[in-house]
Amino acid sequence: MTATELAGFAGLYEASAAARATEPRWLRELRDGAFSSLNELGLPTARDEDWRFTPLKPVTSQAWVLPGKADVSSAEIAPFLFGVAGPLLVLVDGRFEPRLSRLGGLPAGVRVEPLSAVIAGDPAAHEHVGRYADHHSRAFLALNAALFADGALVRLEPGARLAEPLHVLHVSTGGGALCCPRLTIELGEQAELSLLESYAGVGAGARLVNAVTEQVLARGAQLRHIRLLRETEQGVFLGWQEVRIERDAMLASHSLALGAHFARAETSAMLRGEGASCDLKGLVLARGRQHMDHQLLVDHVRPRCTSRQLYRSVVDERARSVFAGRIVVRPGAIGTDASQQNNNLLLSDDARVDTKPQLEIYADDVKCSHGATSGRLDPAALFFLRSRGLDVPSARSLLTYAFANDVVESAPVPQVRAALEQLVRAHFAGVLGE
Amino acid sequence: MSKLLEIKDLHVAVNGTEIVHGISLAVNAGEVHAIMGTNGSGKSTLTKAIAGHPDYQITSGDILLHGKSILKLEPEERAREGVFLAFQYPVEVPGVSNLYFLRTALNAMRKHRGQPEASGAEFLALVKEKAKLVEMDQALLNRSVNEGFSGGEKKRNEIFQMTVLEPVLGLLDESDSGLDIDALRIVAQGVNAMRSPSRSFVLVTHYQRLLDHIQPDYVHVLMDGRIVKSGRKELALELEQKGYAWIEQGAGSR
Numbered sequence A: 001m002t003a004t005e006l007a008g009f010a011g012l013y014e015a016s017a018a019a020r021a022t023e024p025r026w027l028r029e030l031r032d033g034a035f036s037s038l039n040e041l042g043l044p045t046a047r048d049e050d051w052r053f054t055p056l057k058p059v060t061s062q063a064w065v066l067p068g069k070a071d072v073s074s075a076e077i078a079p080f081l082f083g084v085a086g087p088l089l090v091l092v093d094g095r096f097e098p099r100l101s102r103l104g105g106l107p108a109g110v111r112v113e114p115l116s117a118v119i120a121g122d123p124a125a126h127e128h129v130g131r132y133a134d135h136h137s138r139a140f141l142a143l144n145a146a147l148f149a150d151g152a153l154v155r156l157e158p159g160a161r162l163a164e165p166l167h168v169l170h171v172s173t174g175g176g177a178l179c180c181p182r183l184t185i186e187l188g189e190q191a192e193l194s195l196l197e198s199y200a201g202v203g204a205g206a207r208l209v210n211a212v213t214e215q216v217l218a219r220g221a222q223l224r225h226i227r228l229l230r231e232t233e234q235g236v237f238l239g240w241q242e243v244r245i246e247r248d249a250m251l252a253s254h255s256l257a258l259g260a261h262f263a264r265a266e267t268s269a270m271l272r273g274e275g276a277s278c279d280l281k282g283l284v285l286a287r288g289r290q291h292m293d294h295q296l297l298v299d300h301v302r303p304r305c306t307s308r309q310l311y312r313s314v315v316d317e318r319a320r321s322v323f324a325g326r327i328v329v330r331p332g333a334i335g336t337d338a339s340q341q342n343n344n345l346l347l348s349d350d351a352r353v354d355t356k357p358q359l360e361i362y363a364d365d366v367k368c369s370h371g372a373t374s375g376r377l378d379p380a381a382l383f384f385l386r387s388r389g390l391d392v393p394s395a396r397s398l399l400t401y402a403f404a405n406d407v408v409e410s411a412p413v414p415q416v417r418a419a420l421e422q423l424v425r426a427h428f429a430g431v432l433g434e
Numbered sequence B: 001m002s003k004l005l006e007i008k009d010l011h012v013a014v015n016g017t018e019i020v021h022g023i024s025l026a027v028n029a030g031e032v033h034a035i036m037g038t039n040g041s042g043k044s045t046l047t048k049a050i051a052g053h054p055d056y057q058i059t060s061g062d063i064l065l066h067g068k069s070i071l072k073l074e075p076e077e078r079a080r081e082g083v084f085l086a087f088q089y090p091v092e093v094p095g096v097s098n099l100y101f102l103r104t105a106l107n108a109m110r111k112h113r114g115q116p117e118a119s120g121a122e123f124l125a126l127v128k129e130k131a132k133l134v135e136m137d138q139a140l141l142n143r144s145v146n147e148g149f150s151g152g153e154k155k156r157n158e159i160f161q162m163t164v165l166e167p168v169l170g171l172l173d174e175s176d177s178g179l180d181i182d183a184l185r186i187v188a189q190g191v192n193a194m195r196s197p198s199r200s201f202v203l204v205t206h207y208q209r210l211l212d213h214i215q216p217d218y219v220h221v222l223m224d225g226r227i228v229k230s231g232r233k234e235l236a237l238e239l240e241q242k243g244y245a246w247i248e249q250g251a252g253s254r
Ligand SMILES: Nc1ncnc2c1ncn2[C@@H]1O[C@H](COP(=O)(O)OP(=O)(O)OP(=O)(O)O)[C@@H](O)[C@H]1O
Pocket: B014, B015, B019, B037, B038, B039, B040, B041, B042, B043, B044, B045, B046, B055, B088
């Protein structure tokens, strides 16, 4: 049934044969394995429960090509930088771009390297590449493993810290290219990292970004992470975030989906050691015919772990936002403290939101809560602001920003908070015609 | 004396049901009018209709400010012309800081009057002065509008906004209810400090107590969407003693 759709990807796999031929054997085997899994799995369809609200048409209705060599200037990426001082790793169409990157002067115990360099030069590369997210279980994970050209590997030794945030910026340039970037973060015990992961689009034409991010936190490690989606109106984004959190480690991860024609962002977080915690927040700002889908799984494996999910979306015009949040509390995971909130603000009659909480609790003595709301701006608040002299666009924008601000103001990388606020405000100015 | 507010045979409906059945009222510049009346008699409906609430349809009659009809004006335009409604039930606006919103409001007013926007320093000085006048806790100013405020704090916040925005017509809908004795005195002080020959107030209240602090020029009694009796401030005392039944018996004989 998916044969014709897959045929496109099979063709791309063929086309990448020459590049693959020079790769180490373990990687060739990994790719072949992934590709055969892709063939077995086929692409998801509307019959798959997880994909019920998200038709794959934007992915399947186009014949994608492997990216060619694209030139991106530093002026073009400037709007996507935050003026922060830390290291910067830029990938263009899934390939490392040294000219735009800034990786010098890293402190001891911190390694930030393009994946291609690791694969070519590190005999232990196979211990880090393709090791965490299971590329045999999901089609787009398989596709990424089969076709990724490059990416980044970030490793912090135990106790290592980076004072400034690391920015990994992926830039797509269009032209119908399929990009499969891969980002793997390994934090040793007690290591601490702030990470900005941006997906930006420049240039004209469609592009499909099929990204995989792996975040592995050893005991006591802390990762503060912001993923910012600023693809173009022709950008199709598929993202998989695989998280493993060991004892007493902490992840704070915010997803801000501002741009892309279509986005499907999946997070699978496993709390694998006692006292581990994760705080997942997300903000979707969608308009036009944008479709933004967030799928979360938080898996409480061990006792006394804490998880928070707060996802908000502001949906205007004919846009659509989907949220599915699943919390699993495994047998024995006593003392679990999990909560999930999904709030949606609909700014037009044609906007649509689908929200689906899912709790699977197999342990006693746990605290689990969830709640979802969808609604319009509060008319009483709107009238109140107007009665104080604010015109309708200002009042709407103020209330809409207030709704979104809960997520923005708690962004876990304080260095970029002001810049994010600016971005969100500017976005509303556009939405609300201010 | 010039009429600041004139209401002419006003009929107001909500969802097609008429609630105000023909009210006429003239408030001269500098005057304070009190409106009393039974629960559900239409006092809040009247004030919201003056402020331009979209749920309240004026089915006939007119509202004039300084001799000009405001019926066609949007609520924000009425506000910029100087109409201010202190709500009976102030709304909570999570995520919108009191000061940020108030500065936006003040600048909207100023722009309308052709005045320059208030600078940050100017605004803060103004806020400090007015907060002192109504003894508004500085900590509340930085919080979201009314979020988690006590009932009394919300009421005081309405009056605080009024002192900053300096309207020409203050409509106070039960600003006294829920206030403790000291707060009532402070709020009344704030209103009295604003009284001037060019500014008028309409106070909706259930209690004589407020009128001890803010002396009204006239008192009107509203029942079932009509003004059934008007008088001087002594009327409020009489009502306090005799209750509304006393008027009901003689309703229509005003
Ligand atoms: N938005 C509305 N929807 C439906 N009914 C309304 C609405 N607003 C007012 N009413 C009705 O109109 C009548 C007058 O209400 P209003 O709030 O004006 O009374 P009030 O005189 O202010 O009373 P109170 O002293 O209790 O504050 C009531 O019967 C009320 O239920």
